[in-house]
Amino acid sequence: MKKTVLALSLLVGLSAAASSYAALPQTVRIGTDATYAPFSSKDAKGDFVGFDIDLGNEMCKRMEVKCTWVGSDFDALIPSLKAKKIDAIISSLSITEKRQQEIAFSEKLYAADSRLIAAKGSPIQPTIDSLKGKHVGVLQGSTQEGYANANWREKGVDVVAYQNQDLIYSDLAAGRLDAAFQDEVAASEGFLKQPAGKEYAFAGPSVKDKKYFGDGTGIGLRKDDTELKAAFDKAFNELRKDGTYDKLAKKYFDFNVYGD
Secondary structure (H helix, E strand, O other): OHHHHHHHHHHHHHHHHHHOOOOOOOEEEEEEOOOEOOOEEEOOOOOEEOHHHHHHHHHHHHHOOEEEEEEOOHHHHHHHHHOOOOOEEOOOOEOOHHHHOOOEEOOOOEOOOEEEEEEOOOOOOOOHHHHOOOEEEEEOOOHHHHHHHHHOHHHOOEEEEEOOHHHHHHHHHOOOOOEEEEEHHHHHHHHHOOHHHOOEEEOOOOEOOHHHHOOOEOOEEOOOOHHHHHHHHHHHHHHHHOOHHHHHHOOOOOOOOOOO
16 A cells, blocks of 8 residues: 555656646747857857857756747847747846836846947946947847936937847947947957957946846746746756756856856
8 A cells, every 4th residue: 555655656746747847839939139149149050059049958958848049130029029929038138127017037047237348448438428429339129228228318429229239349340339338248258258359348347227237137938928937947947956057157158147
């Protein structure tokens, strides 16, 4: 009798574990802006690569679903999610109060500070006095665009929005911009440490404002997709606990990208 009870208990436990992802679709379409290295970009073969991609693939593996990555301009990601053209967003998407009015978020994936970059030796700082009359590039639809429009534009700063980050770096290098304002880690790893960014550096300290920059980045999801959100959260917590997160992060960063 005891053996029967034990066997039934084990069976129930295994069934519960297996059913935790049972209600999920077989394929999950994940939208990403592939111009934001080292988080999301494309390699020479046209394949999606980066920390966001690795995290997403690992979570989908644990969820036992197929990940299909869908490239998109950043500002089209949330509209595409709401229109059900994609099922999730993994693309350095900051968790802000404004975005939470439209969509749901997973637990935090990593920290997301914002910072200016400019030519080495430039006196530019993230202040009105320093930026007045200057041309500053931002990614269209980003938290940096929201902050710059609200705090700088009406005070004499020319805030120029671009559809993707590569265009910003291109215009910065061509002298059409005085500075670029973006995620600090993306700027460091995806530009400043690359050959194209050797003549550029951070300009001033990180810009802090919880209203615009939120509490790190997360996976964007539709509010009614509660089972998918729960599955992503479960898979993410598992890979954080078993050391997989740190292993993946070390491929791209030599610091604690998760933050506090």
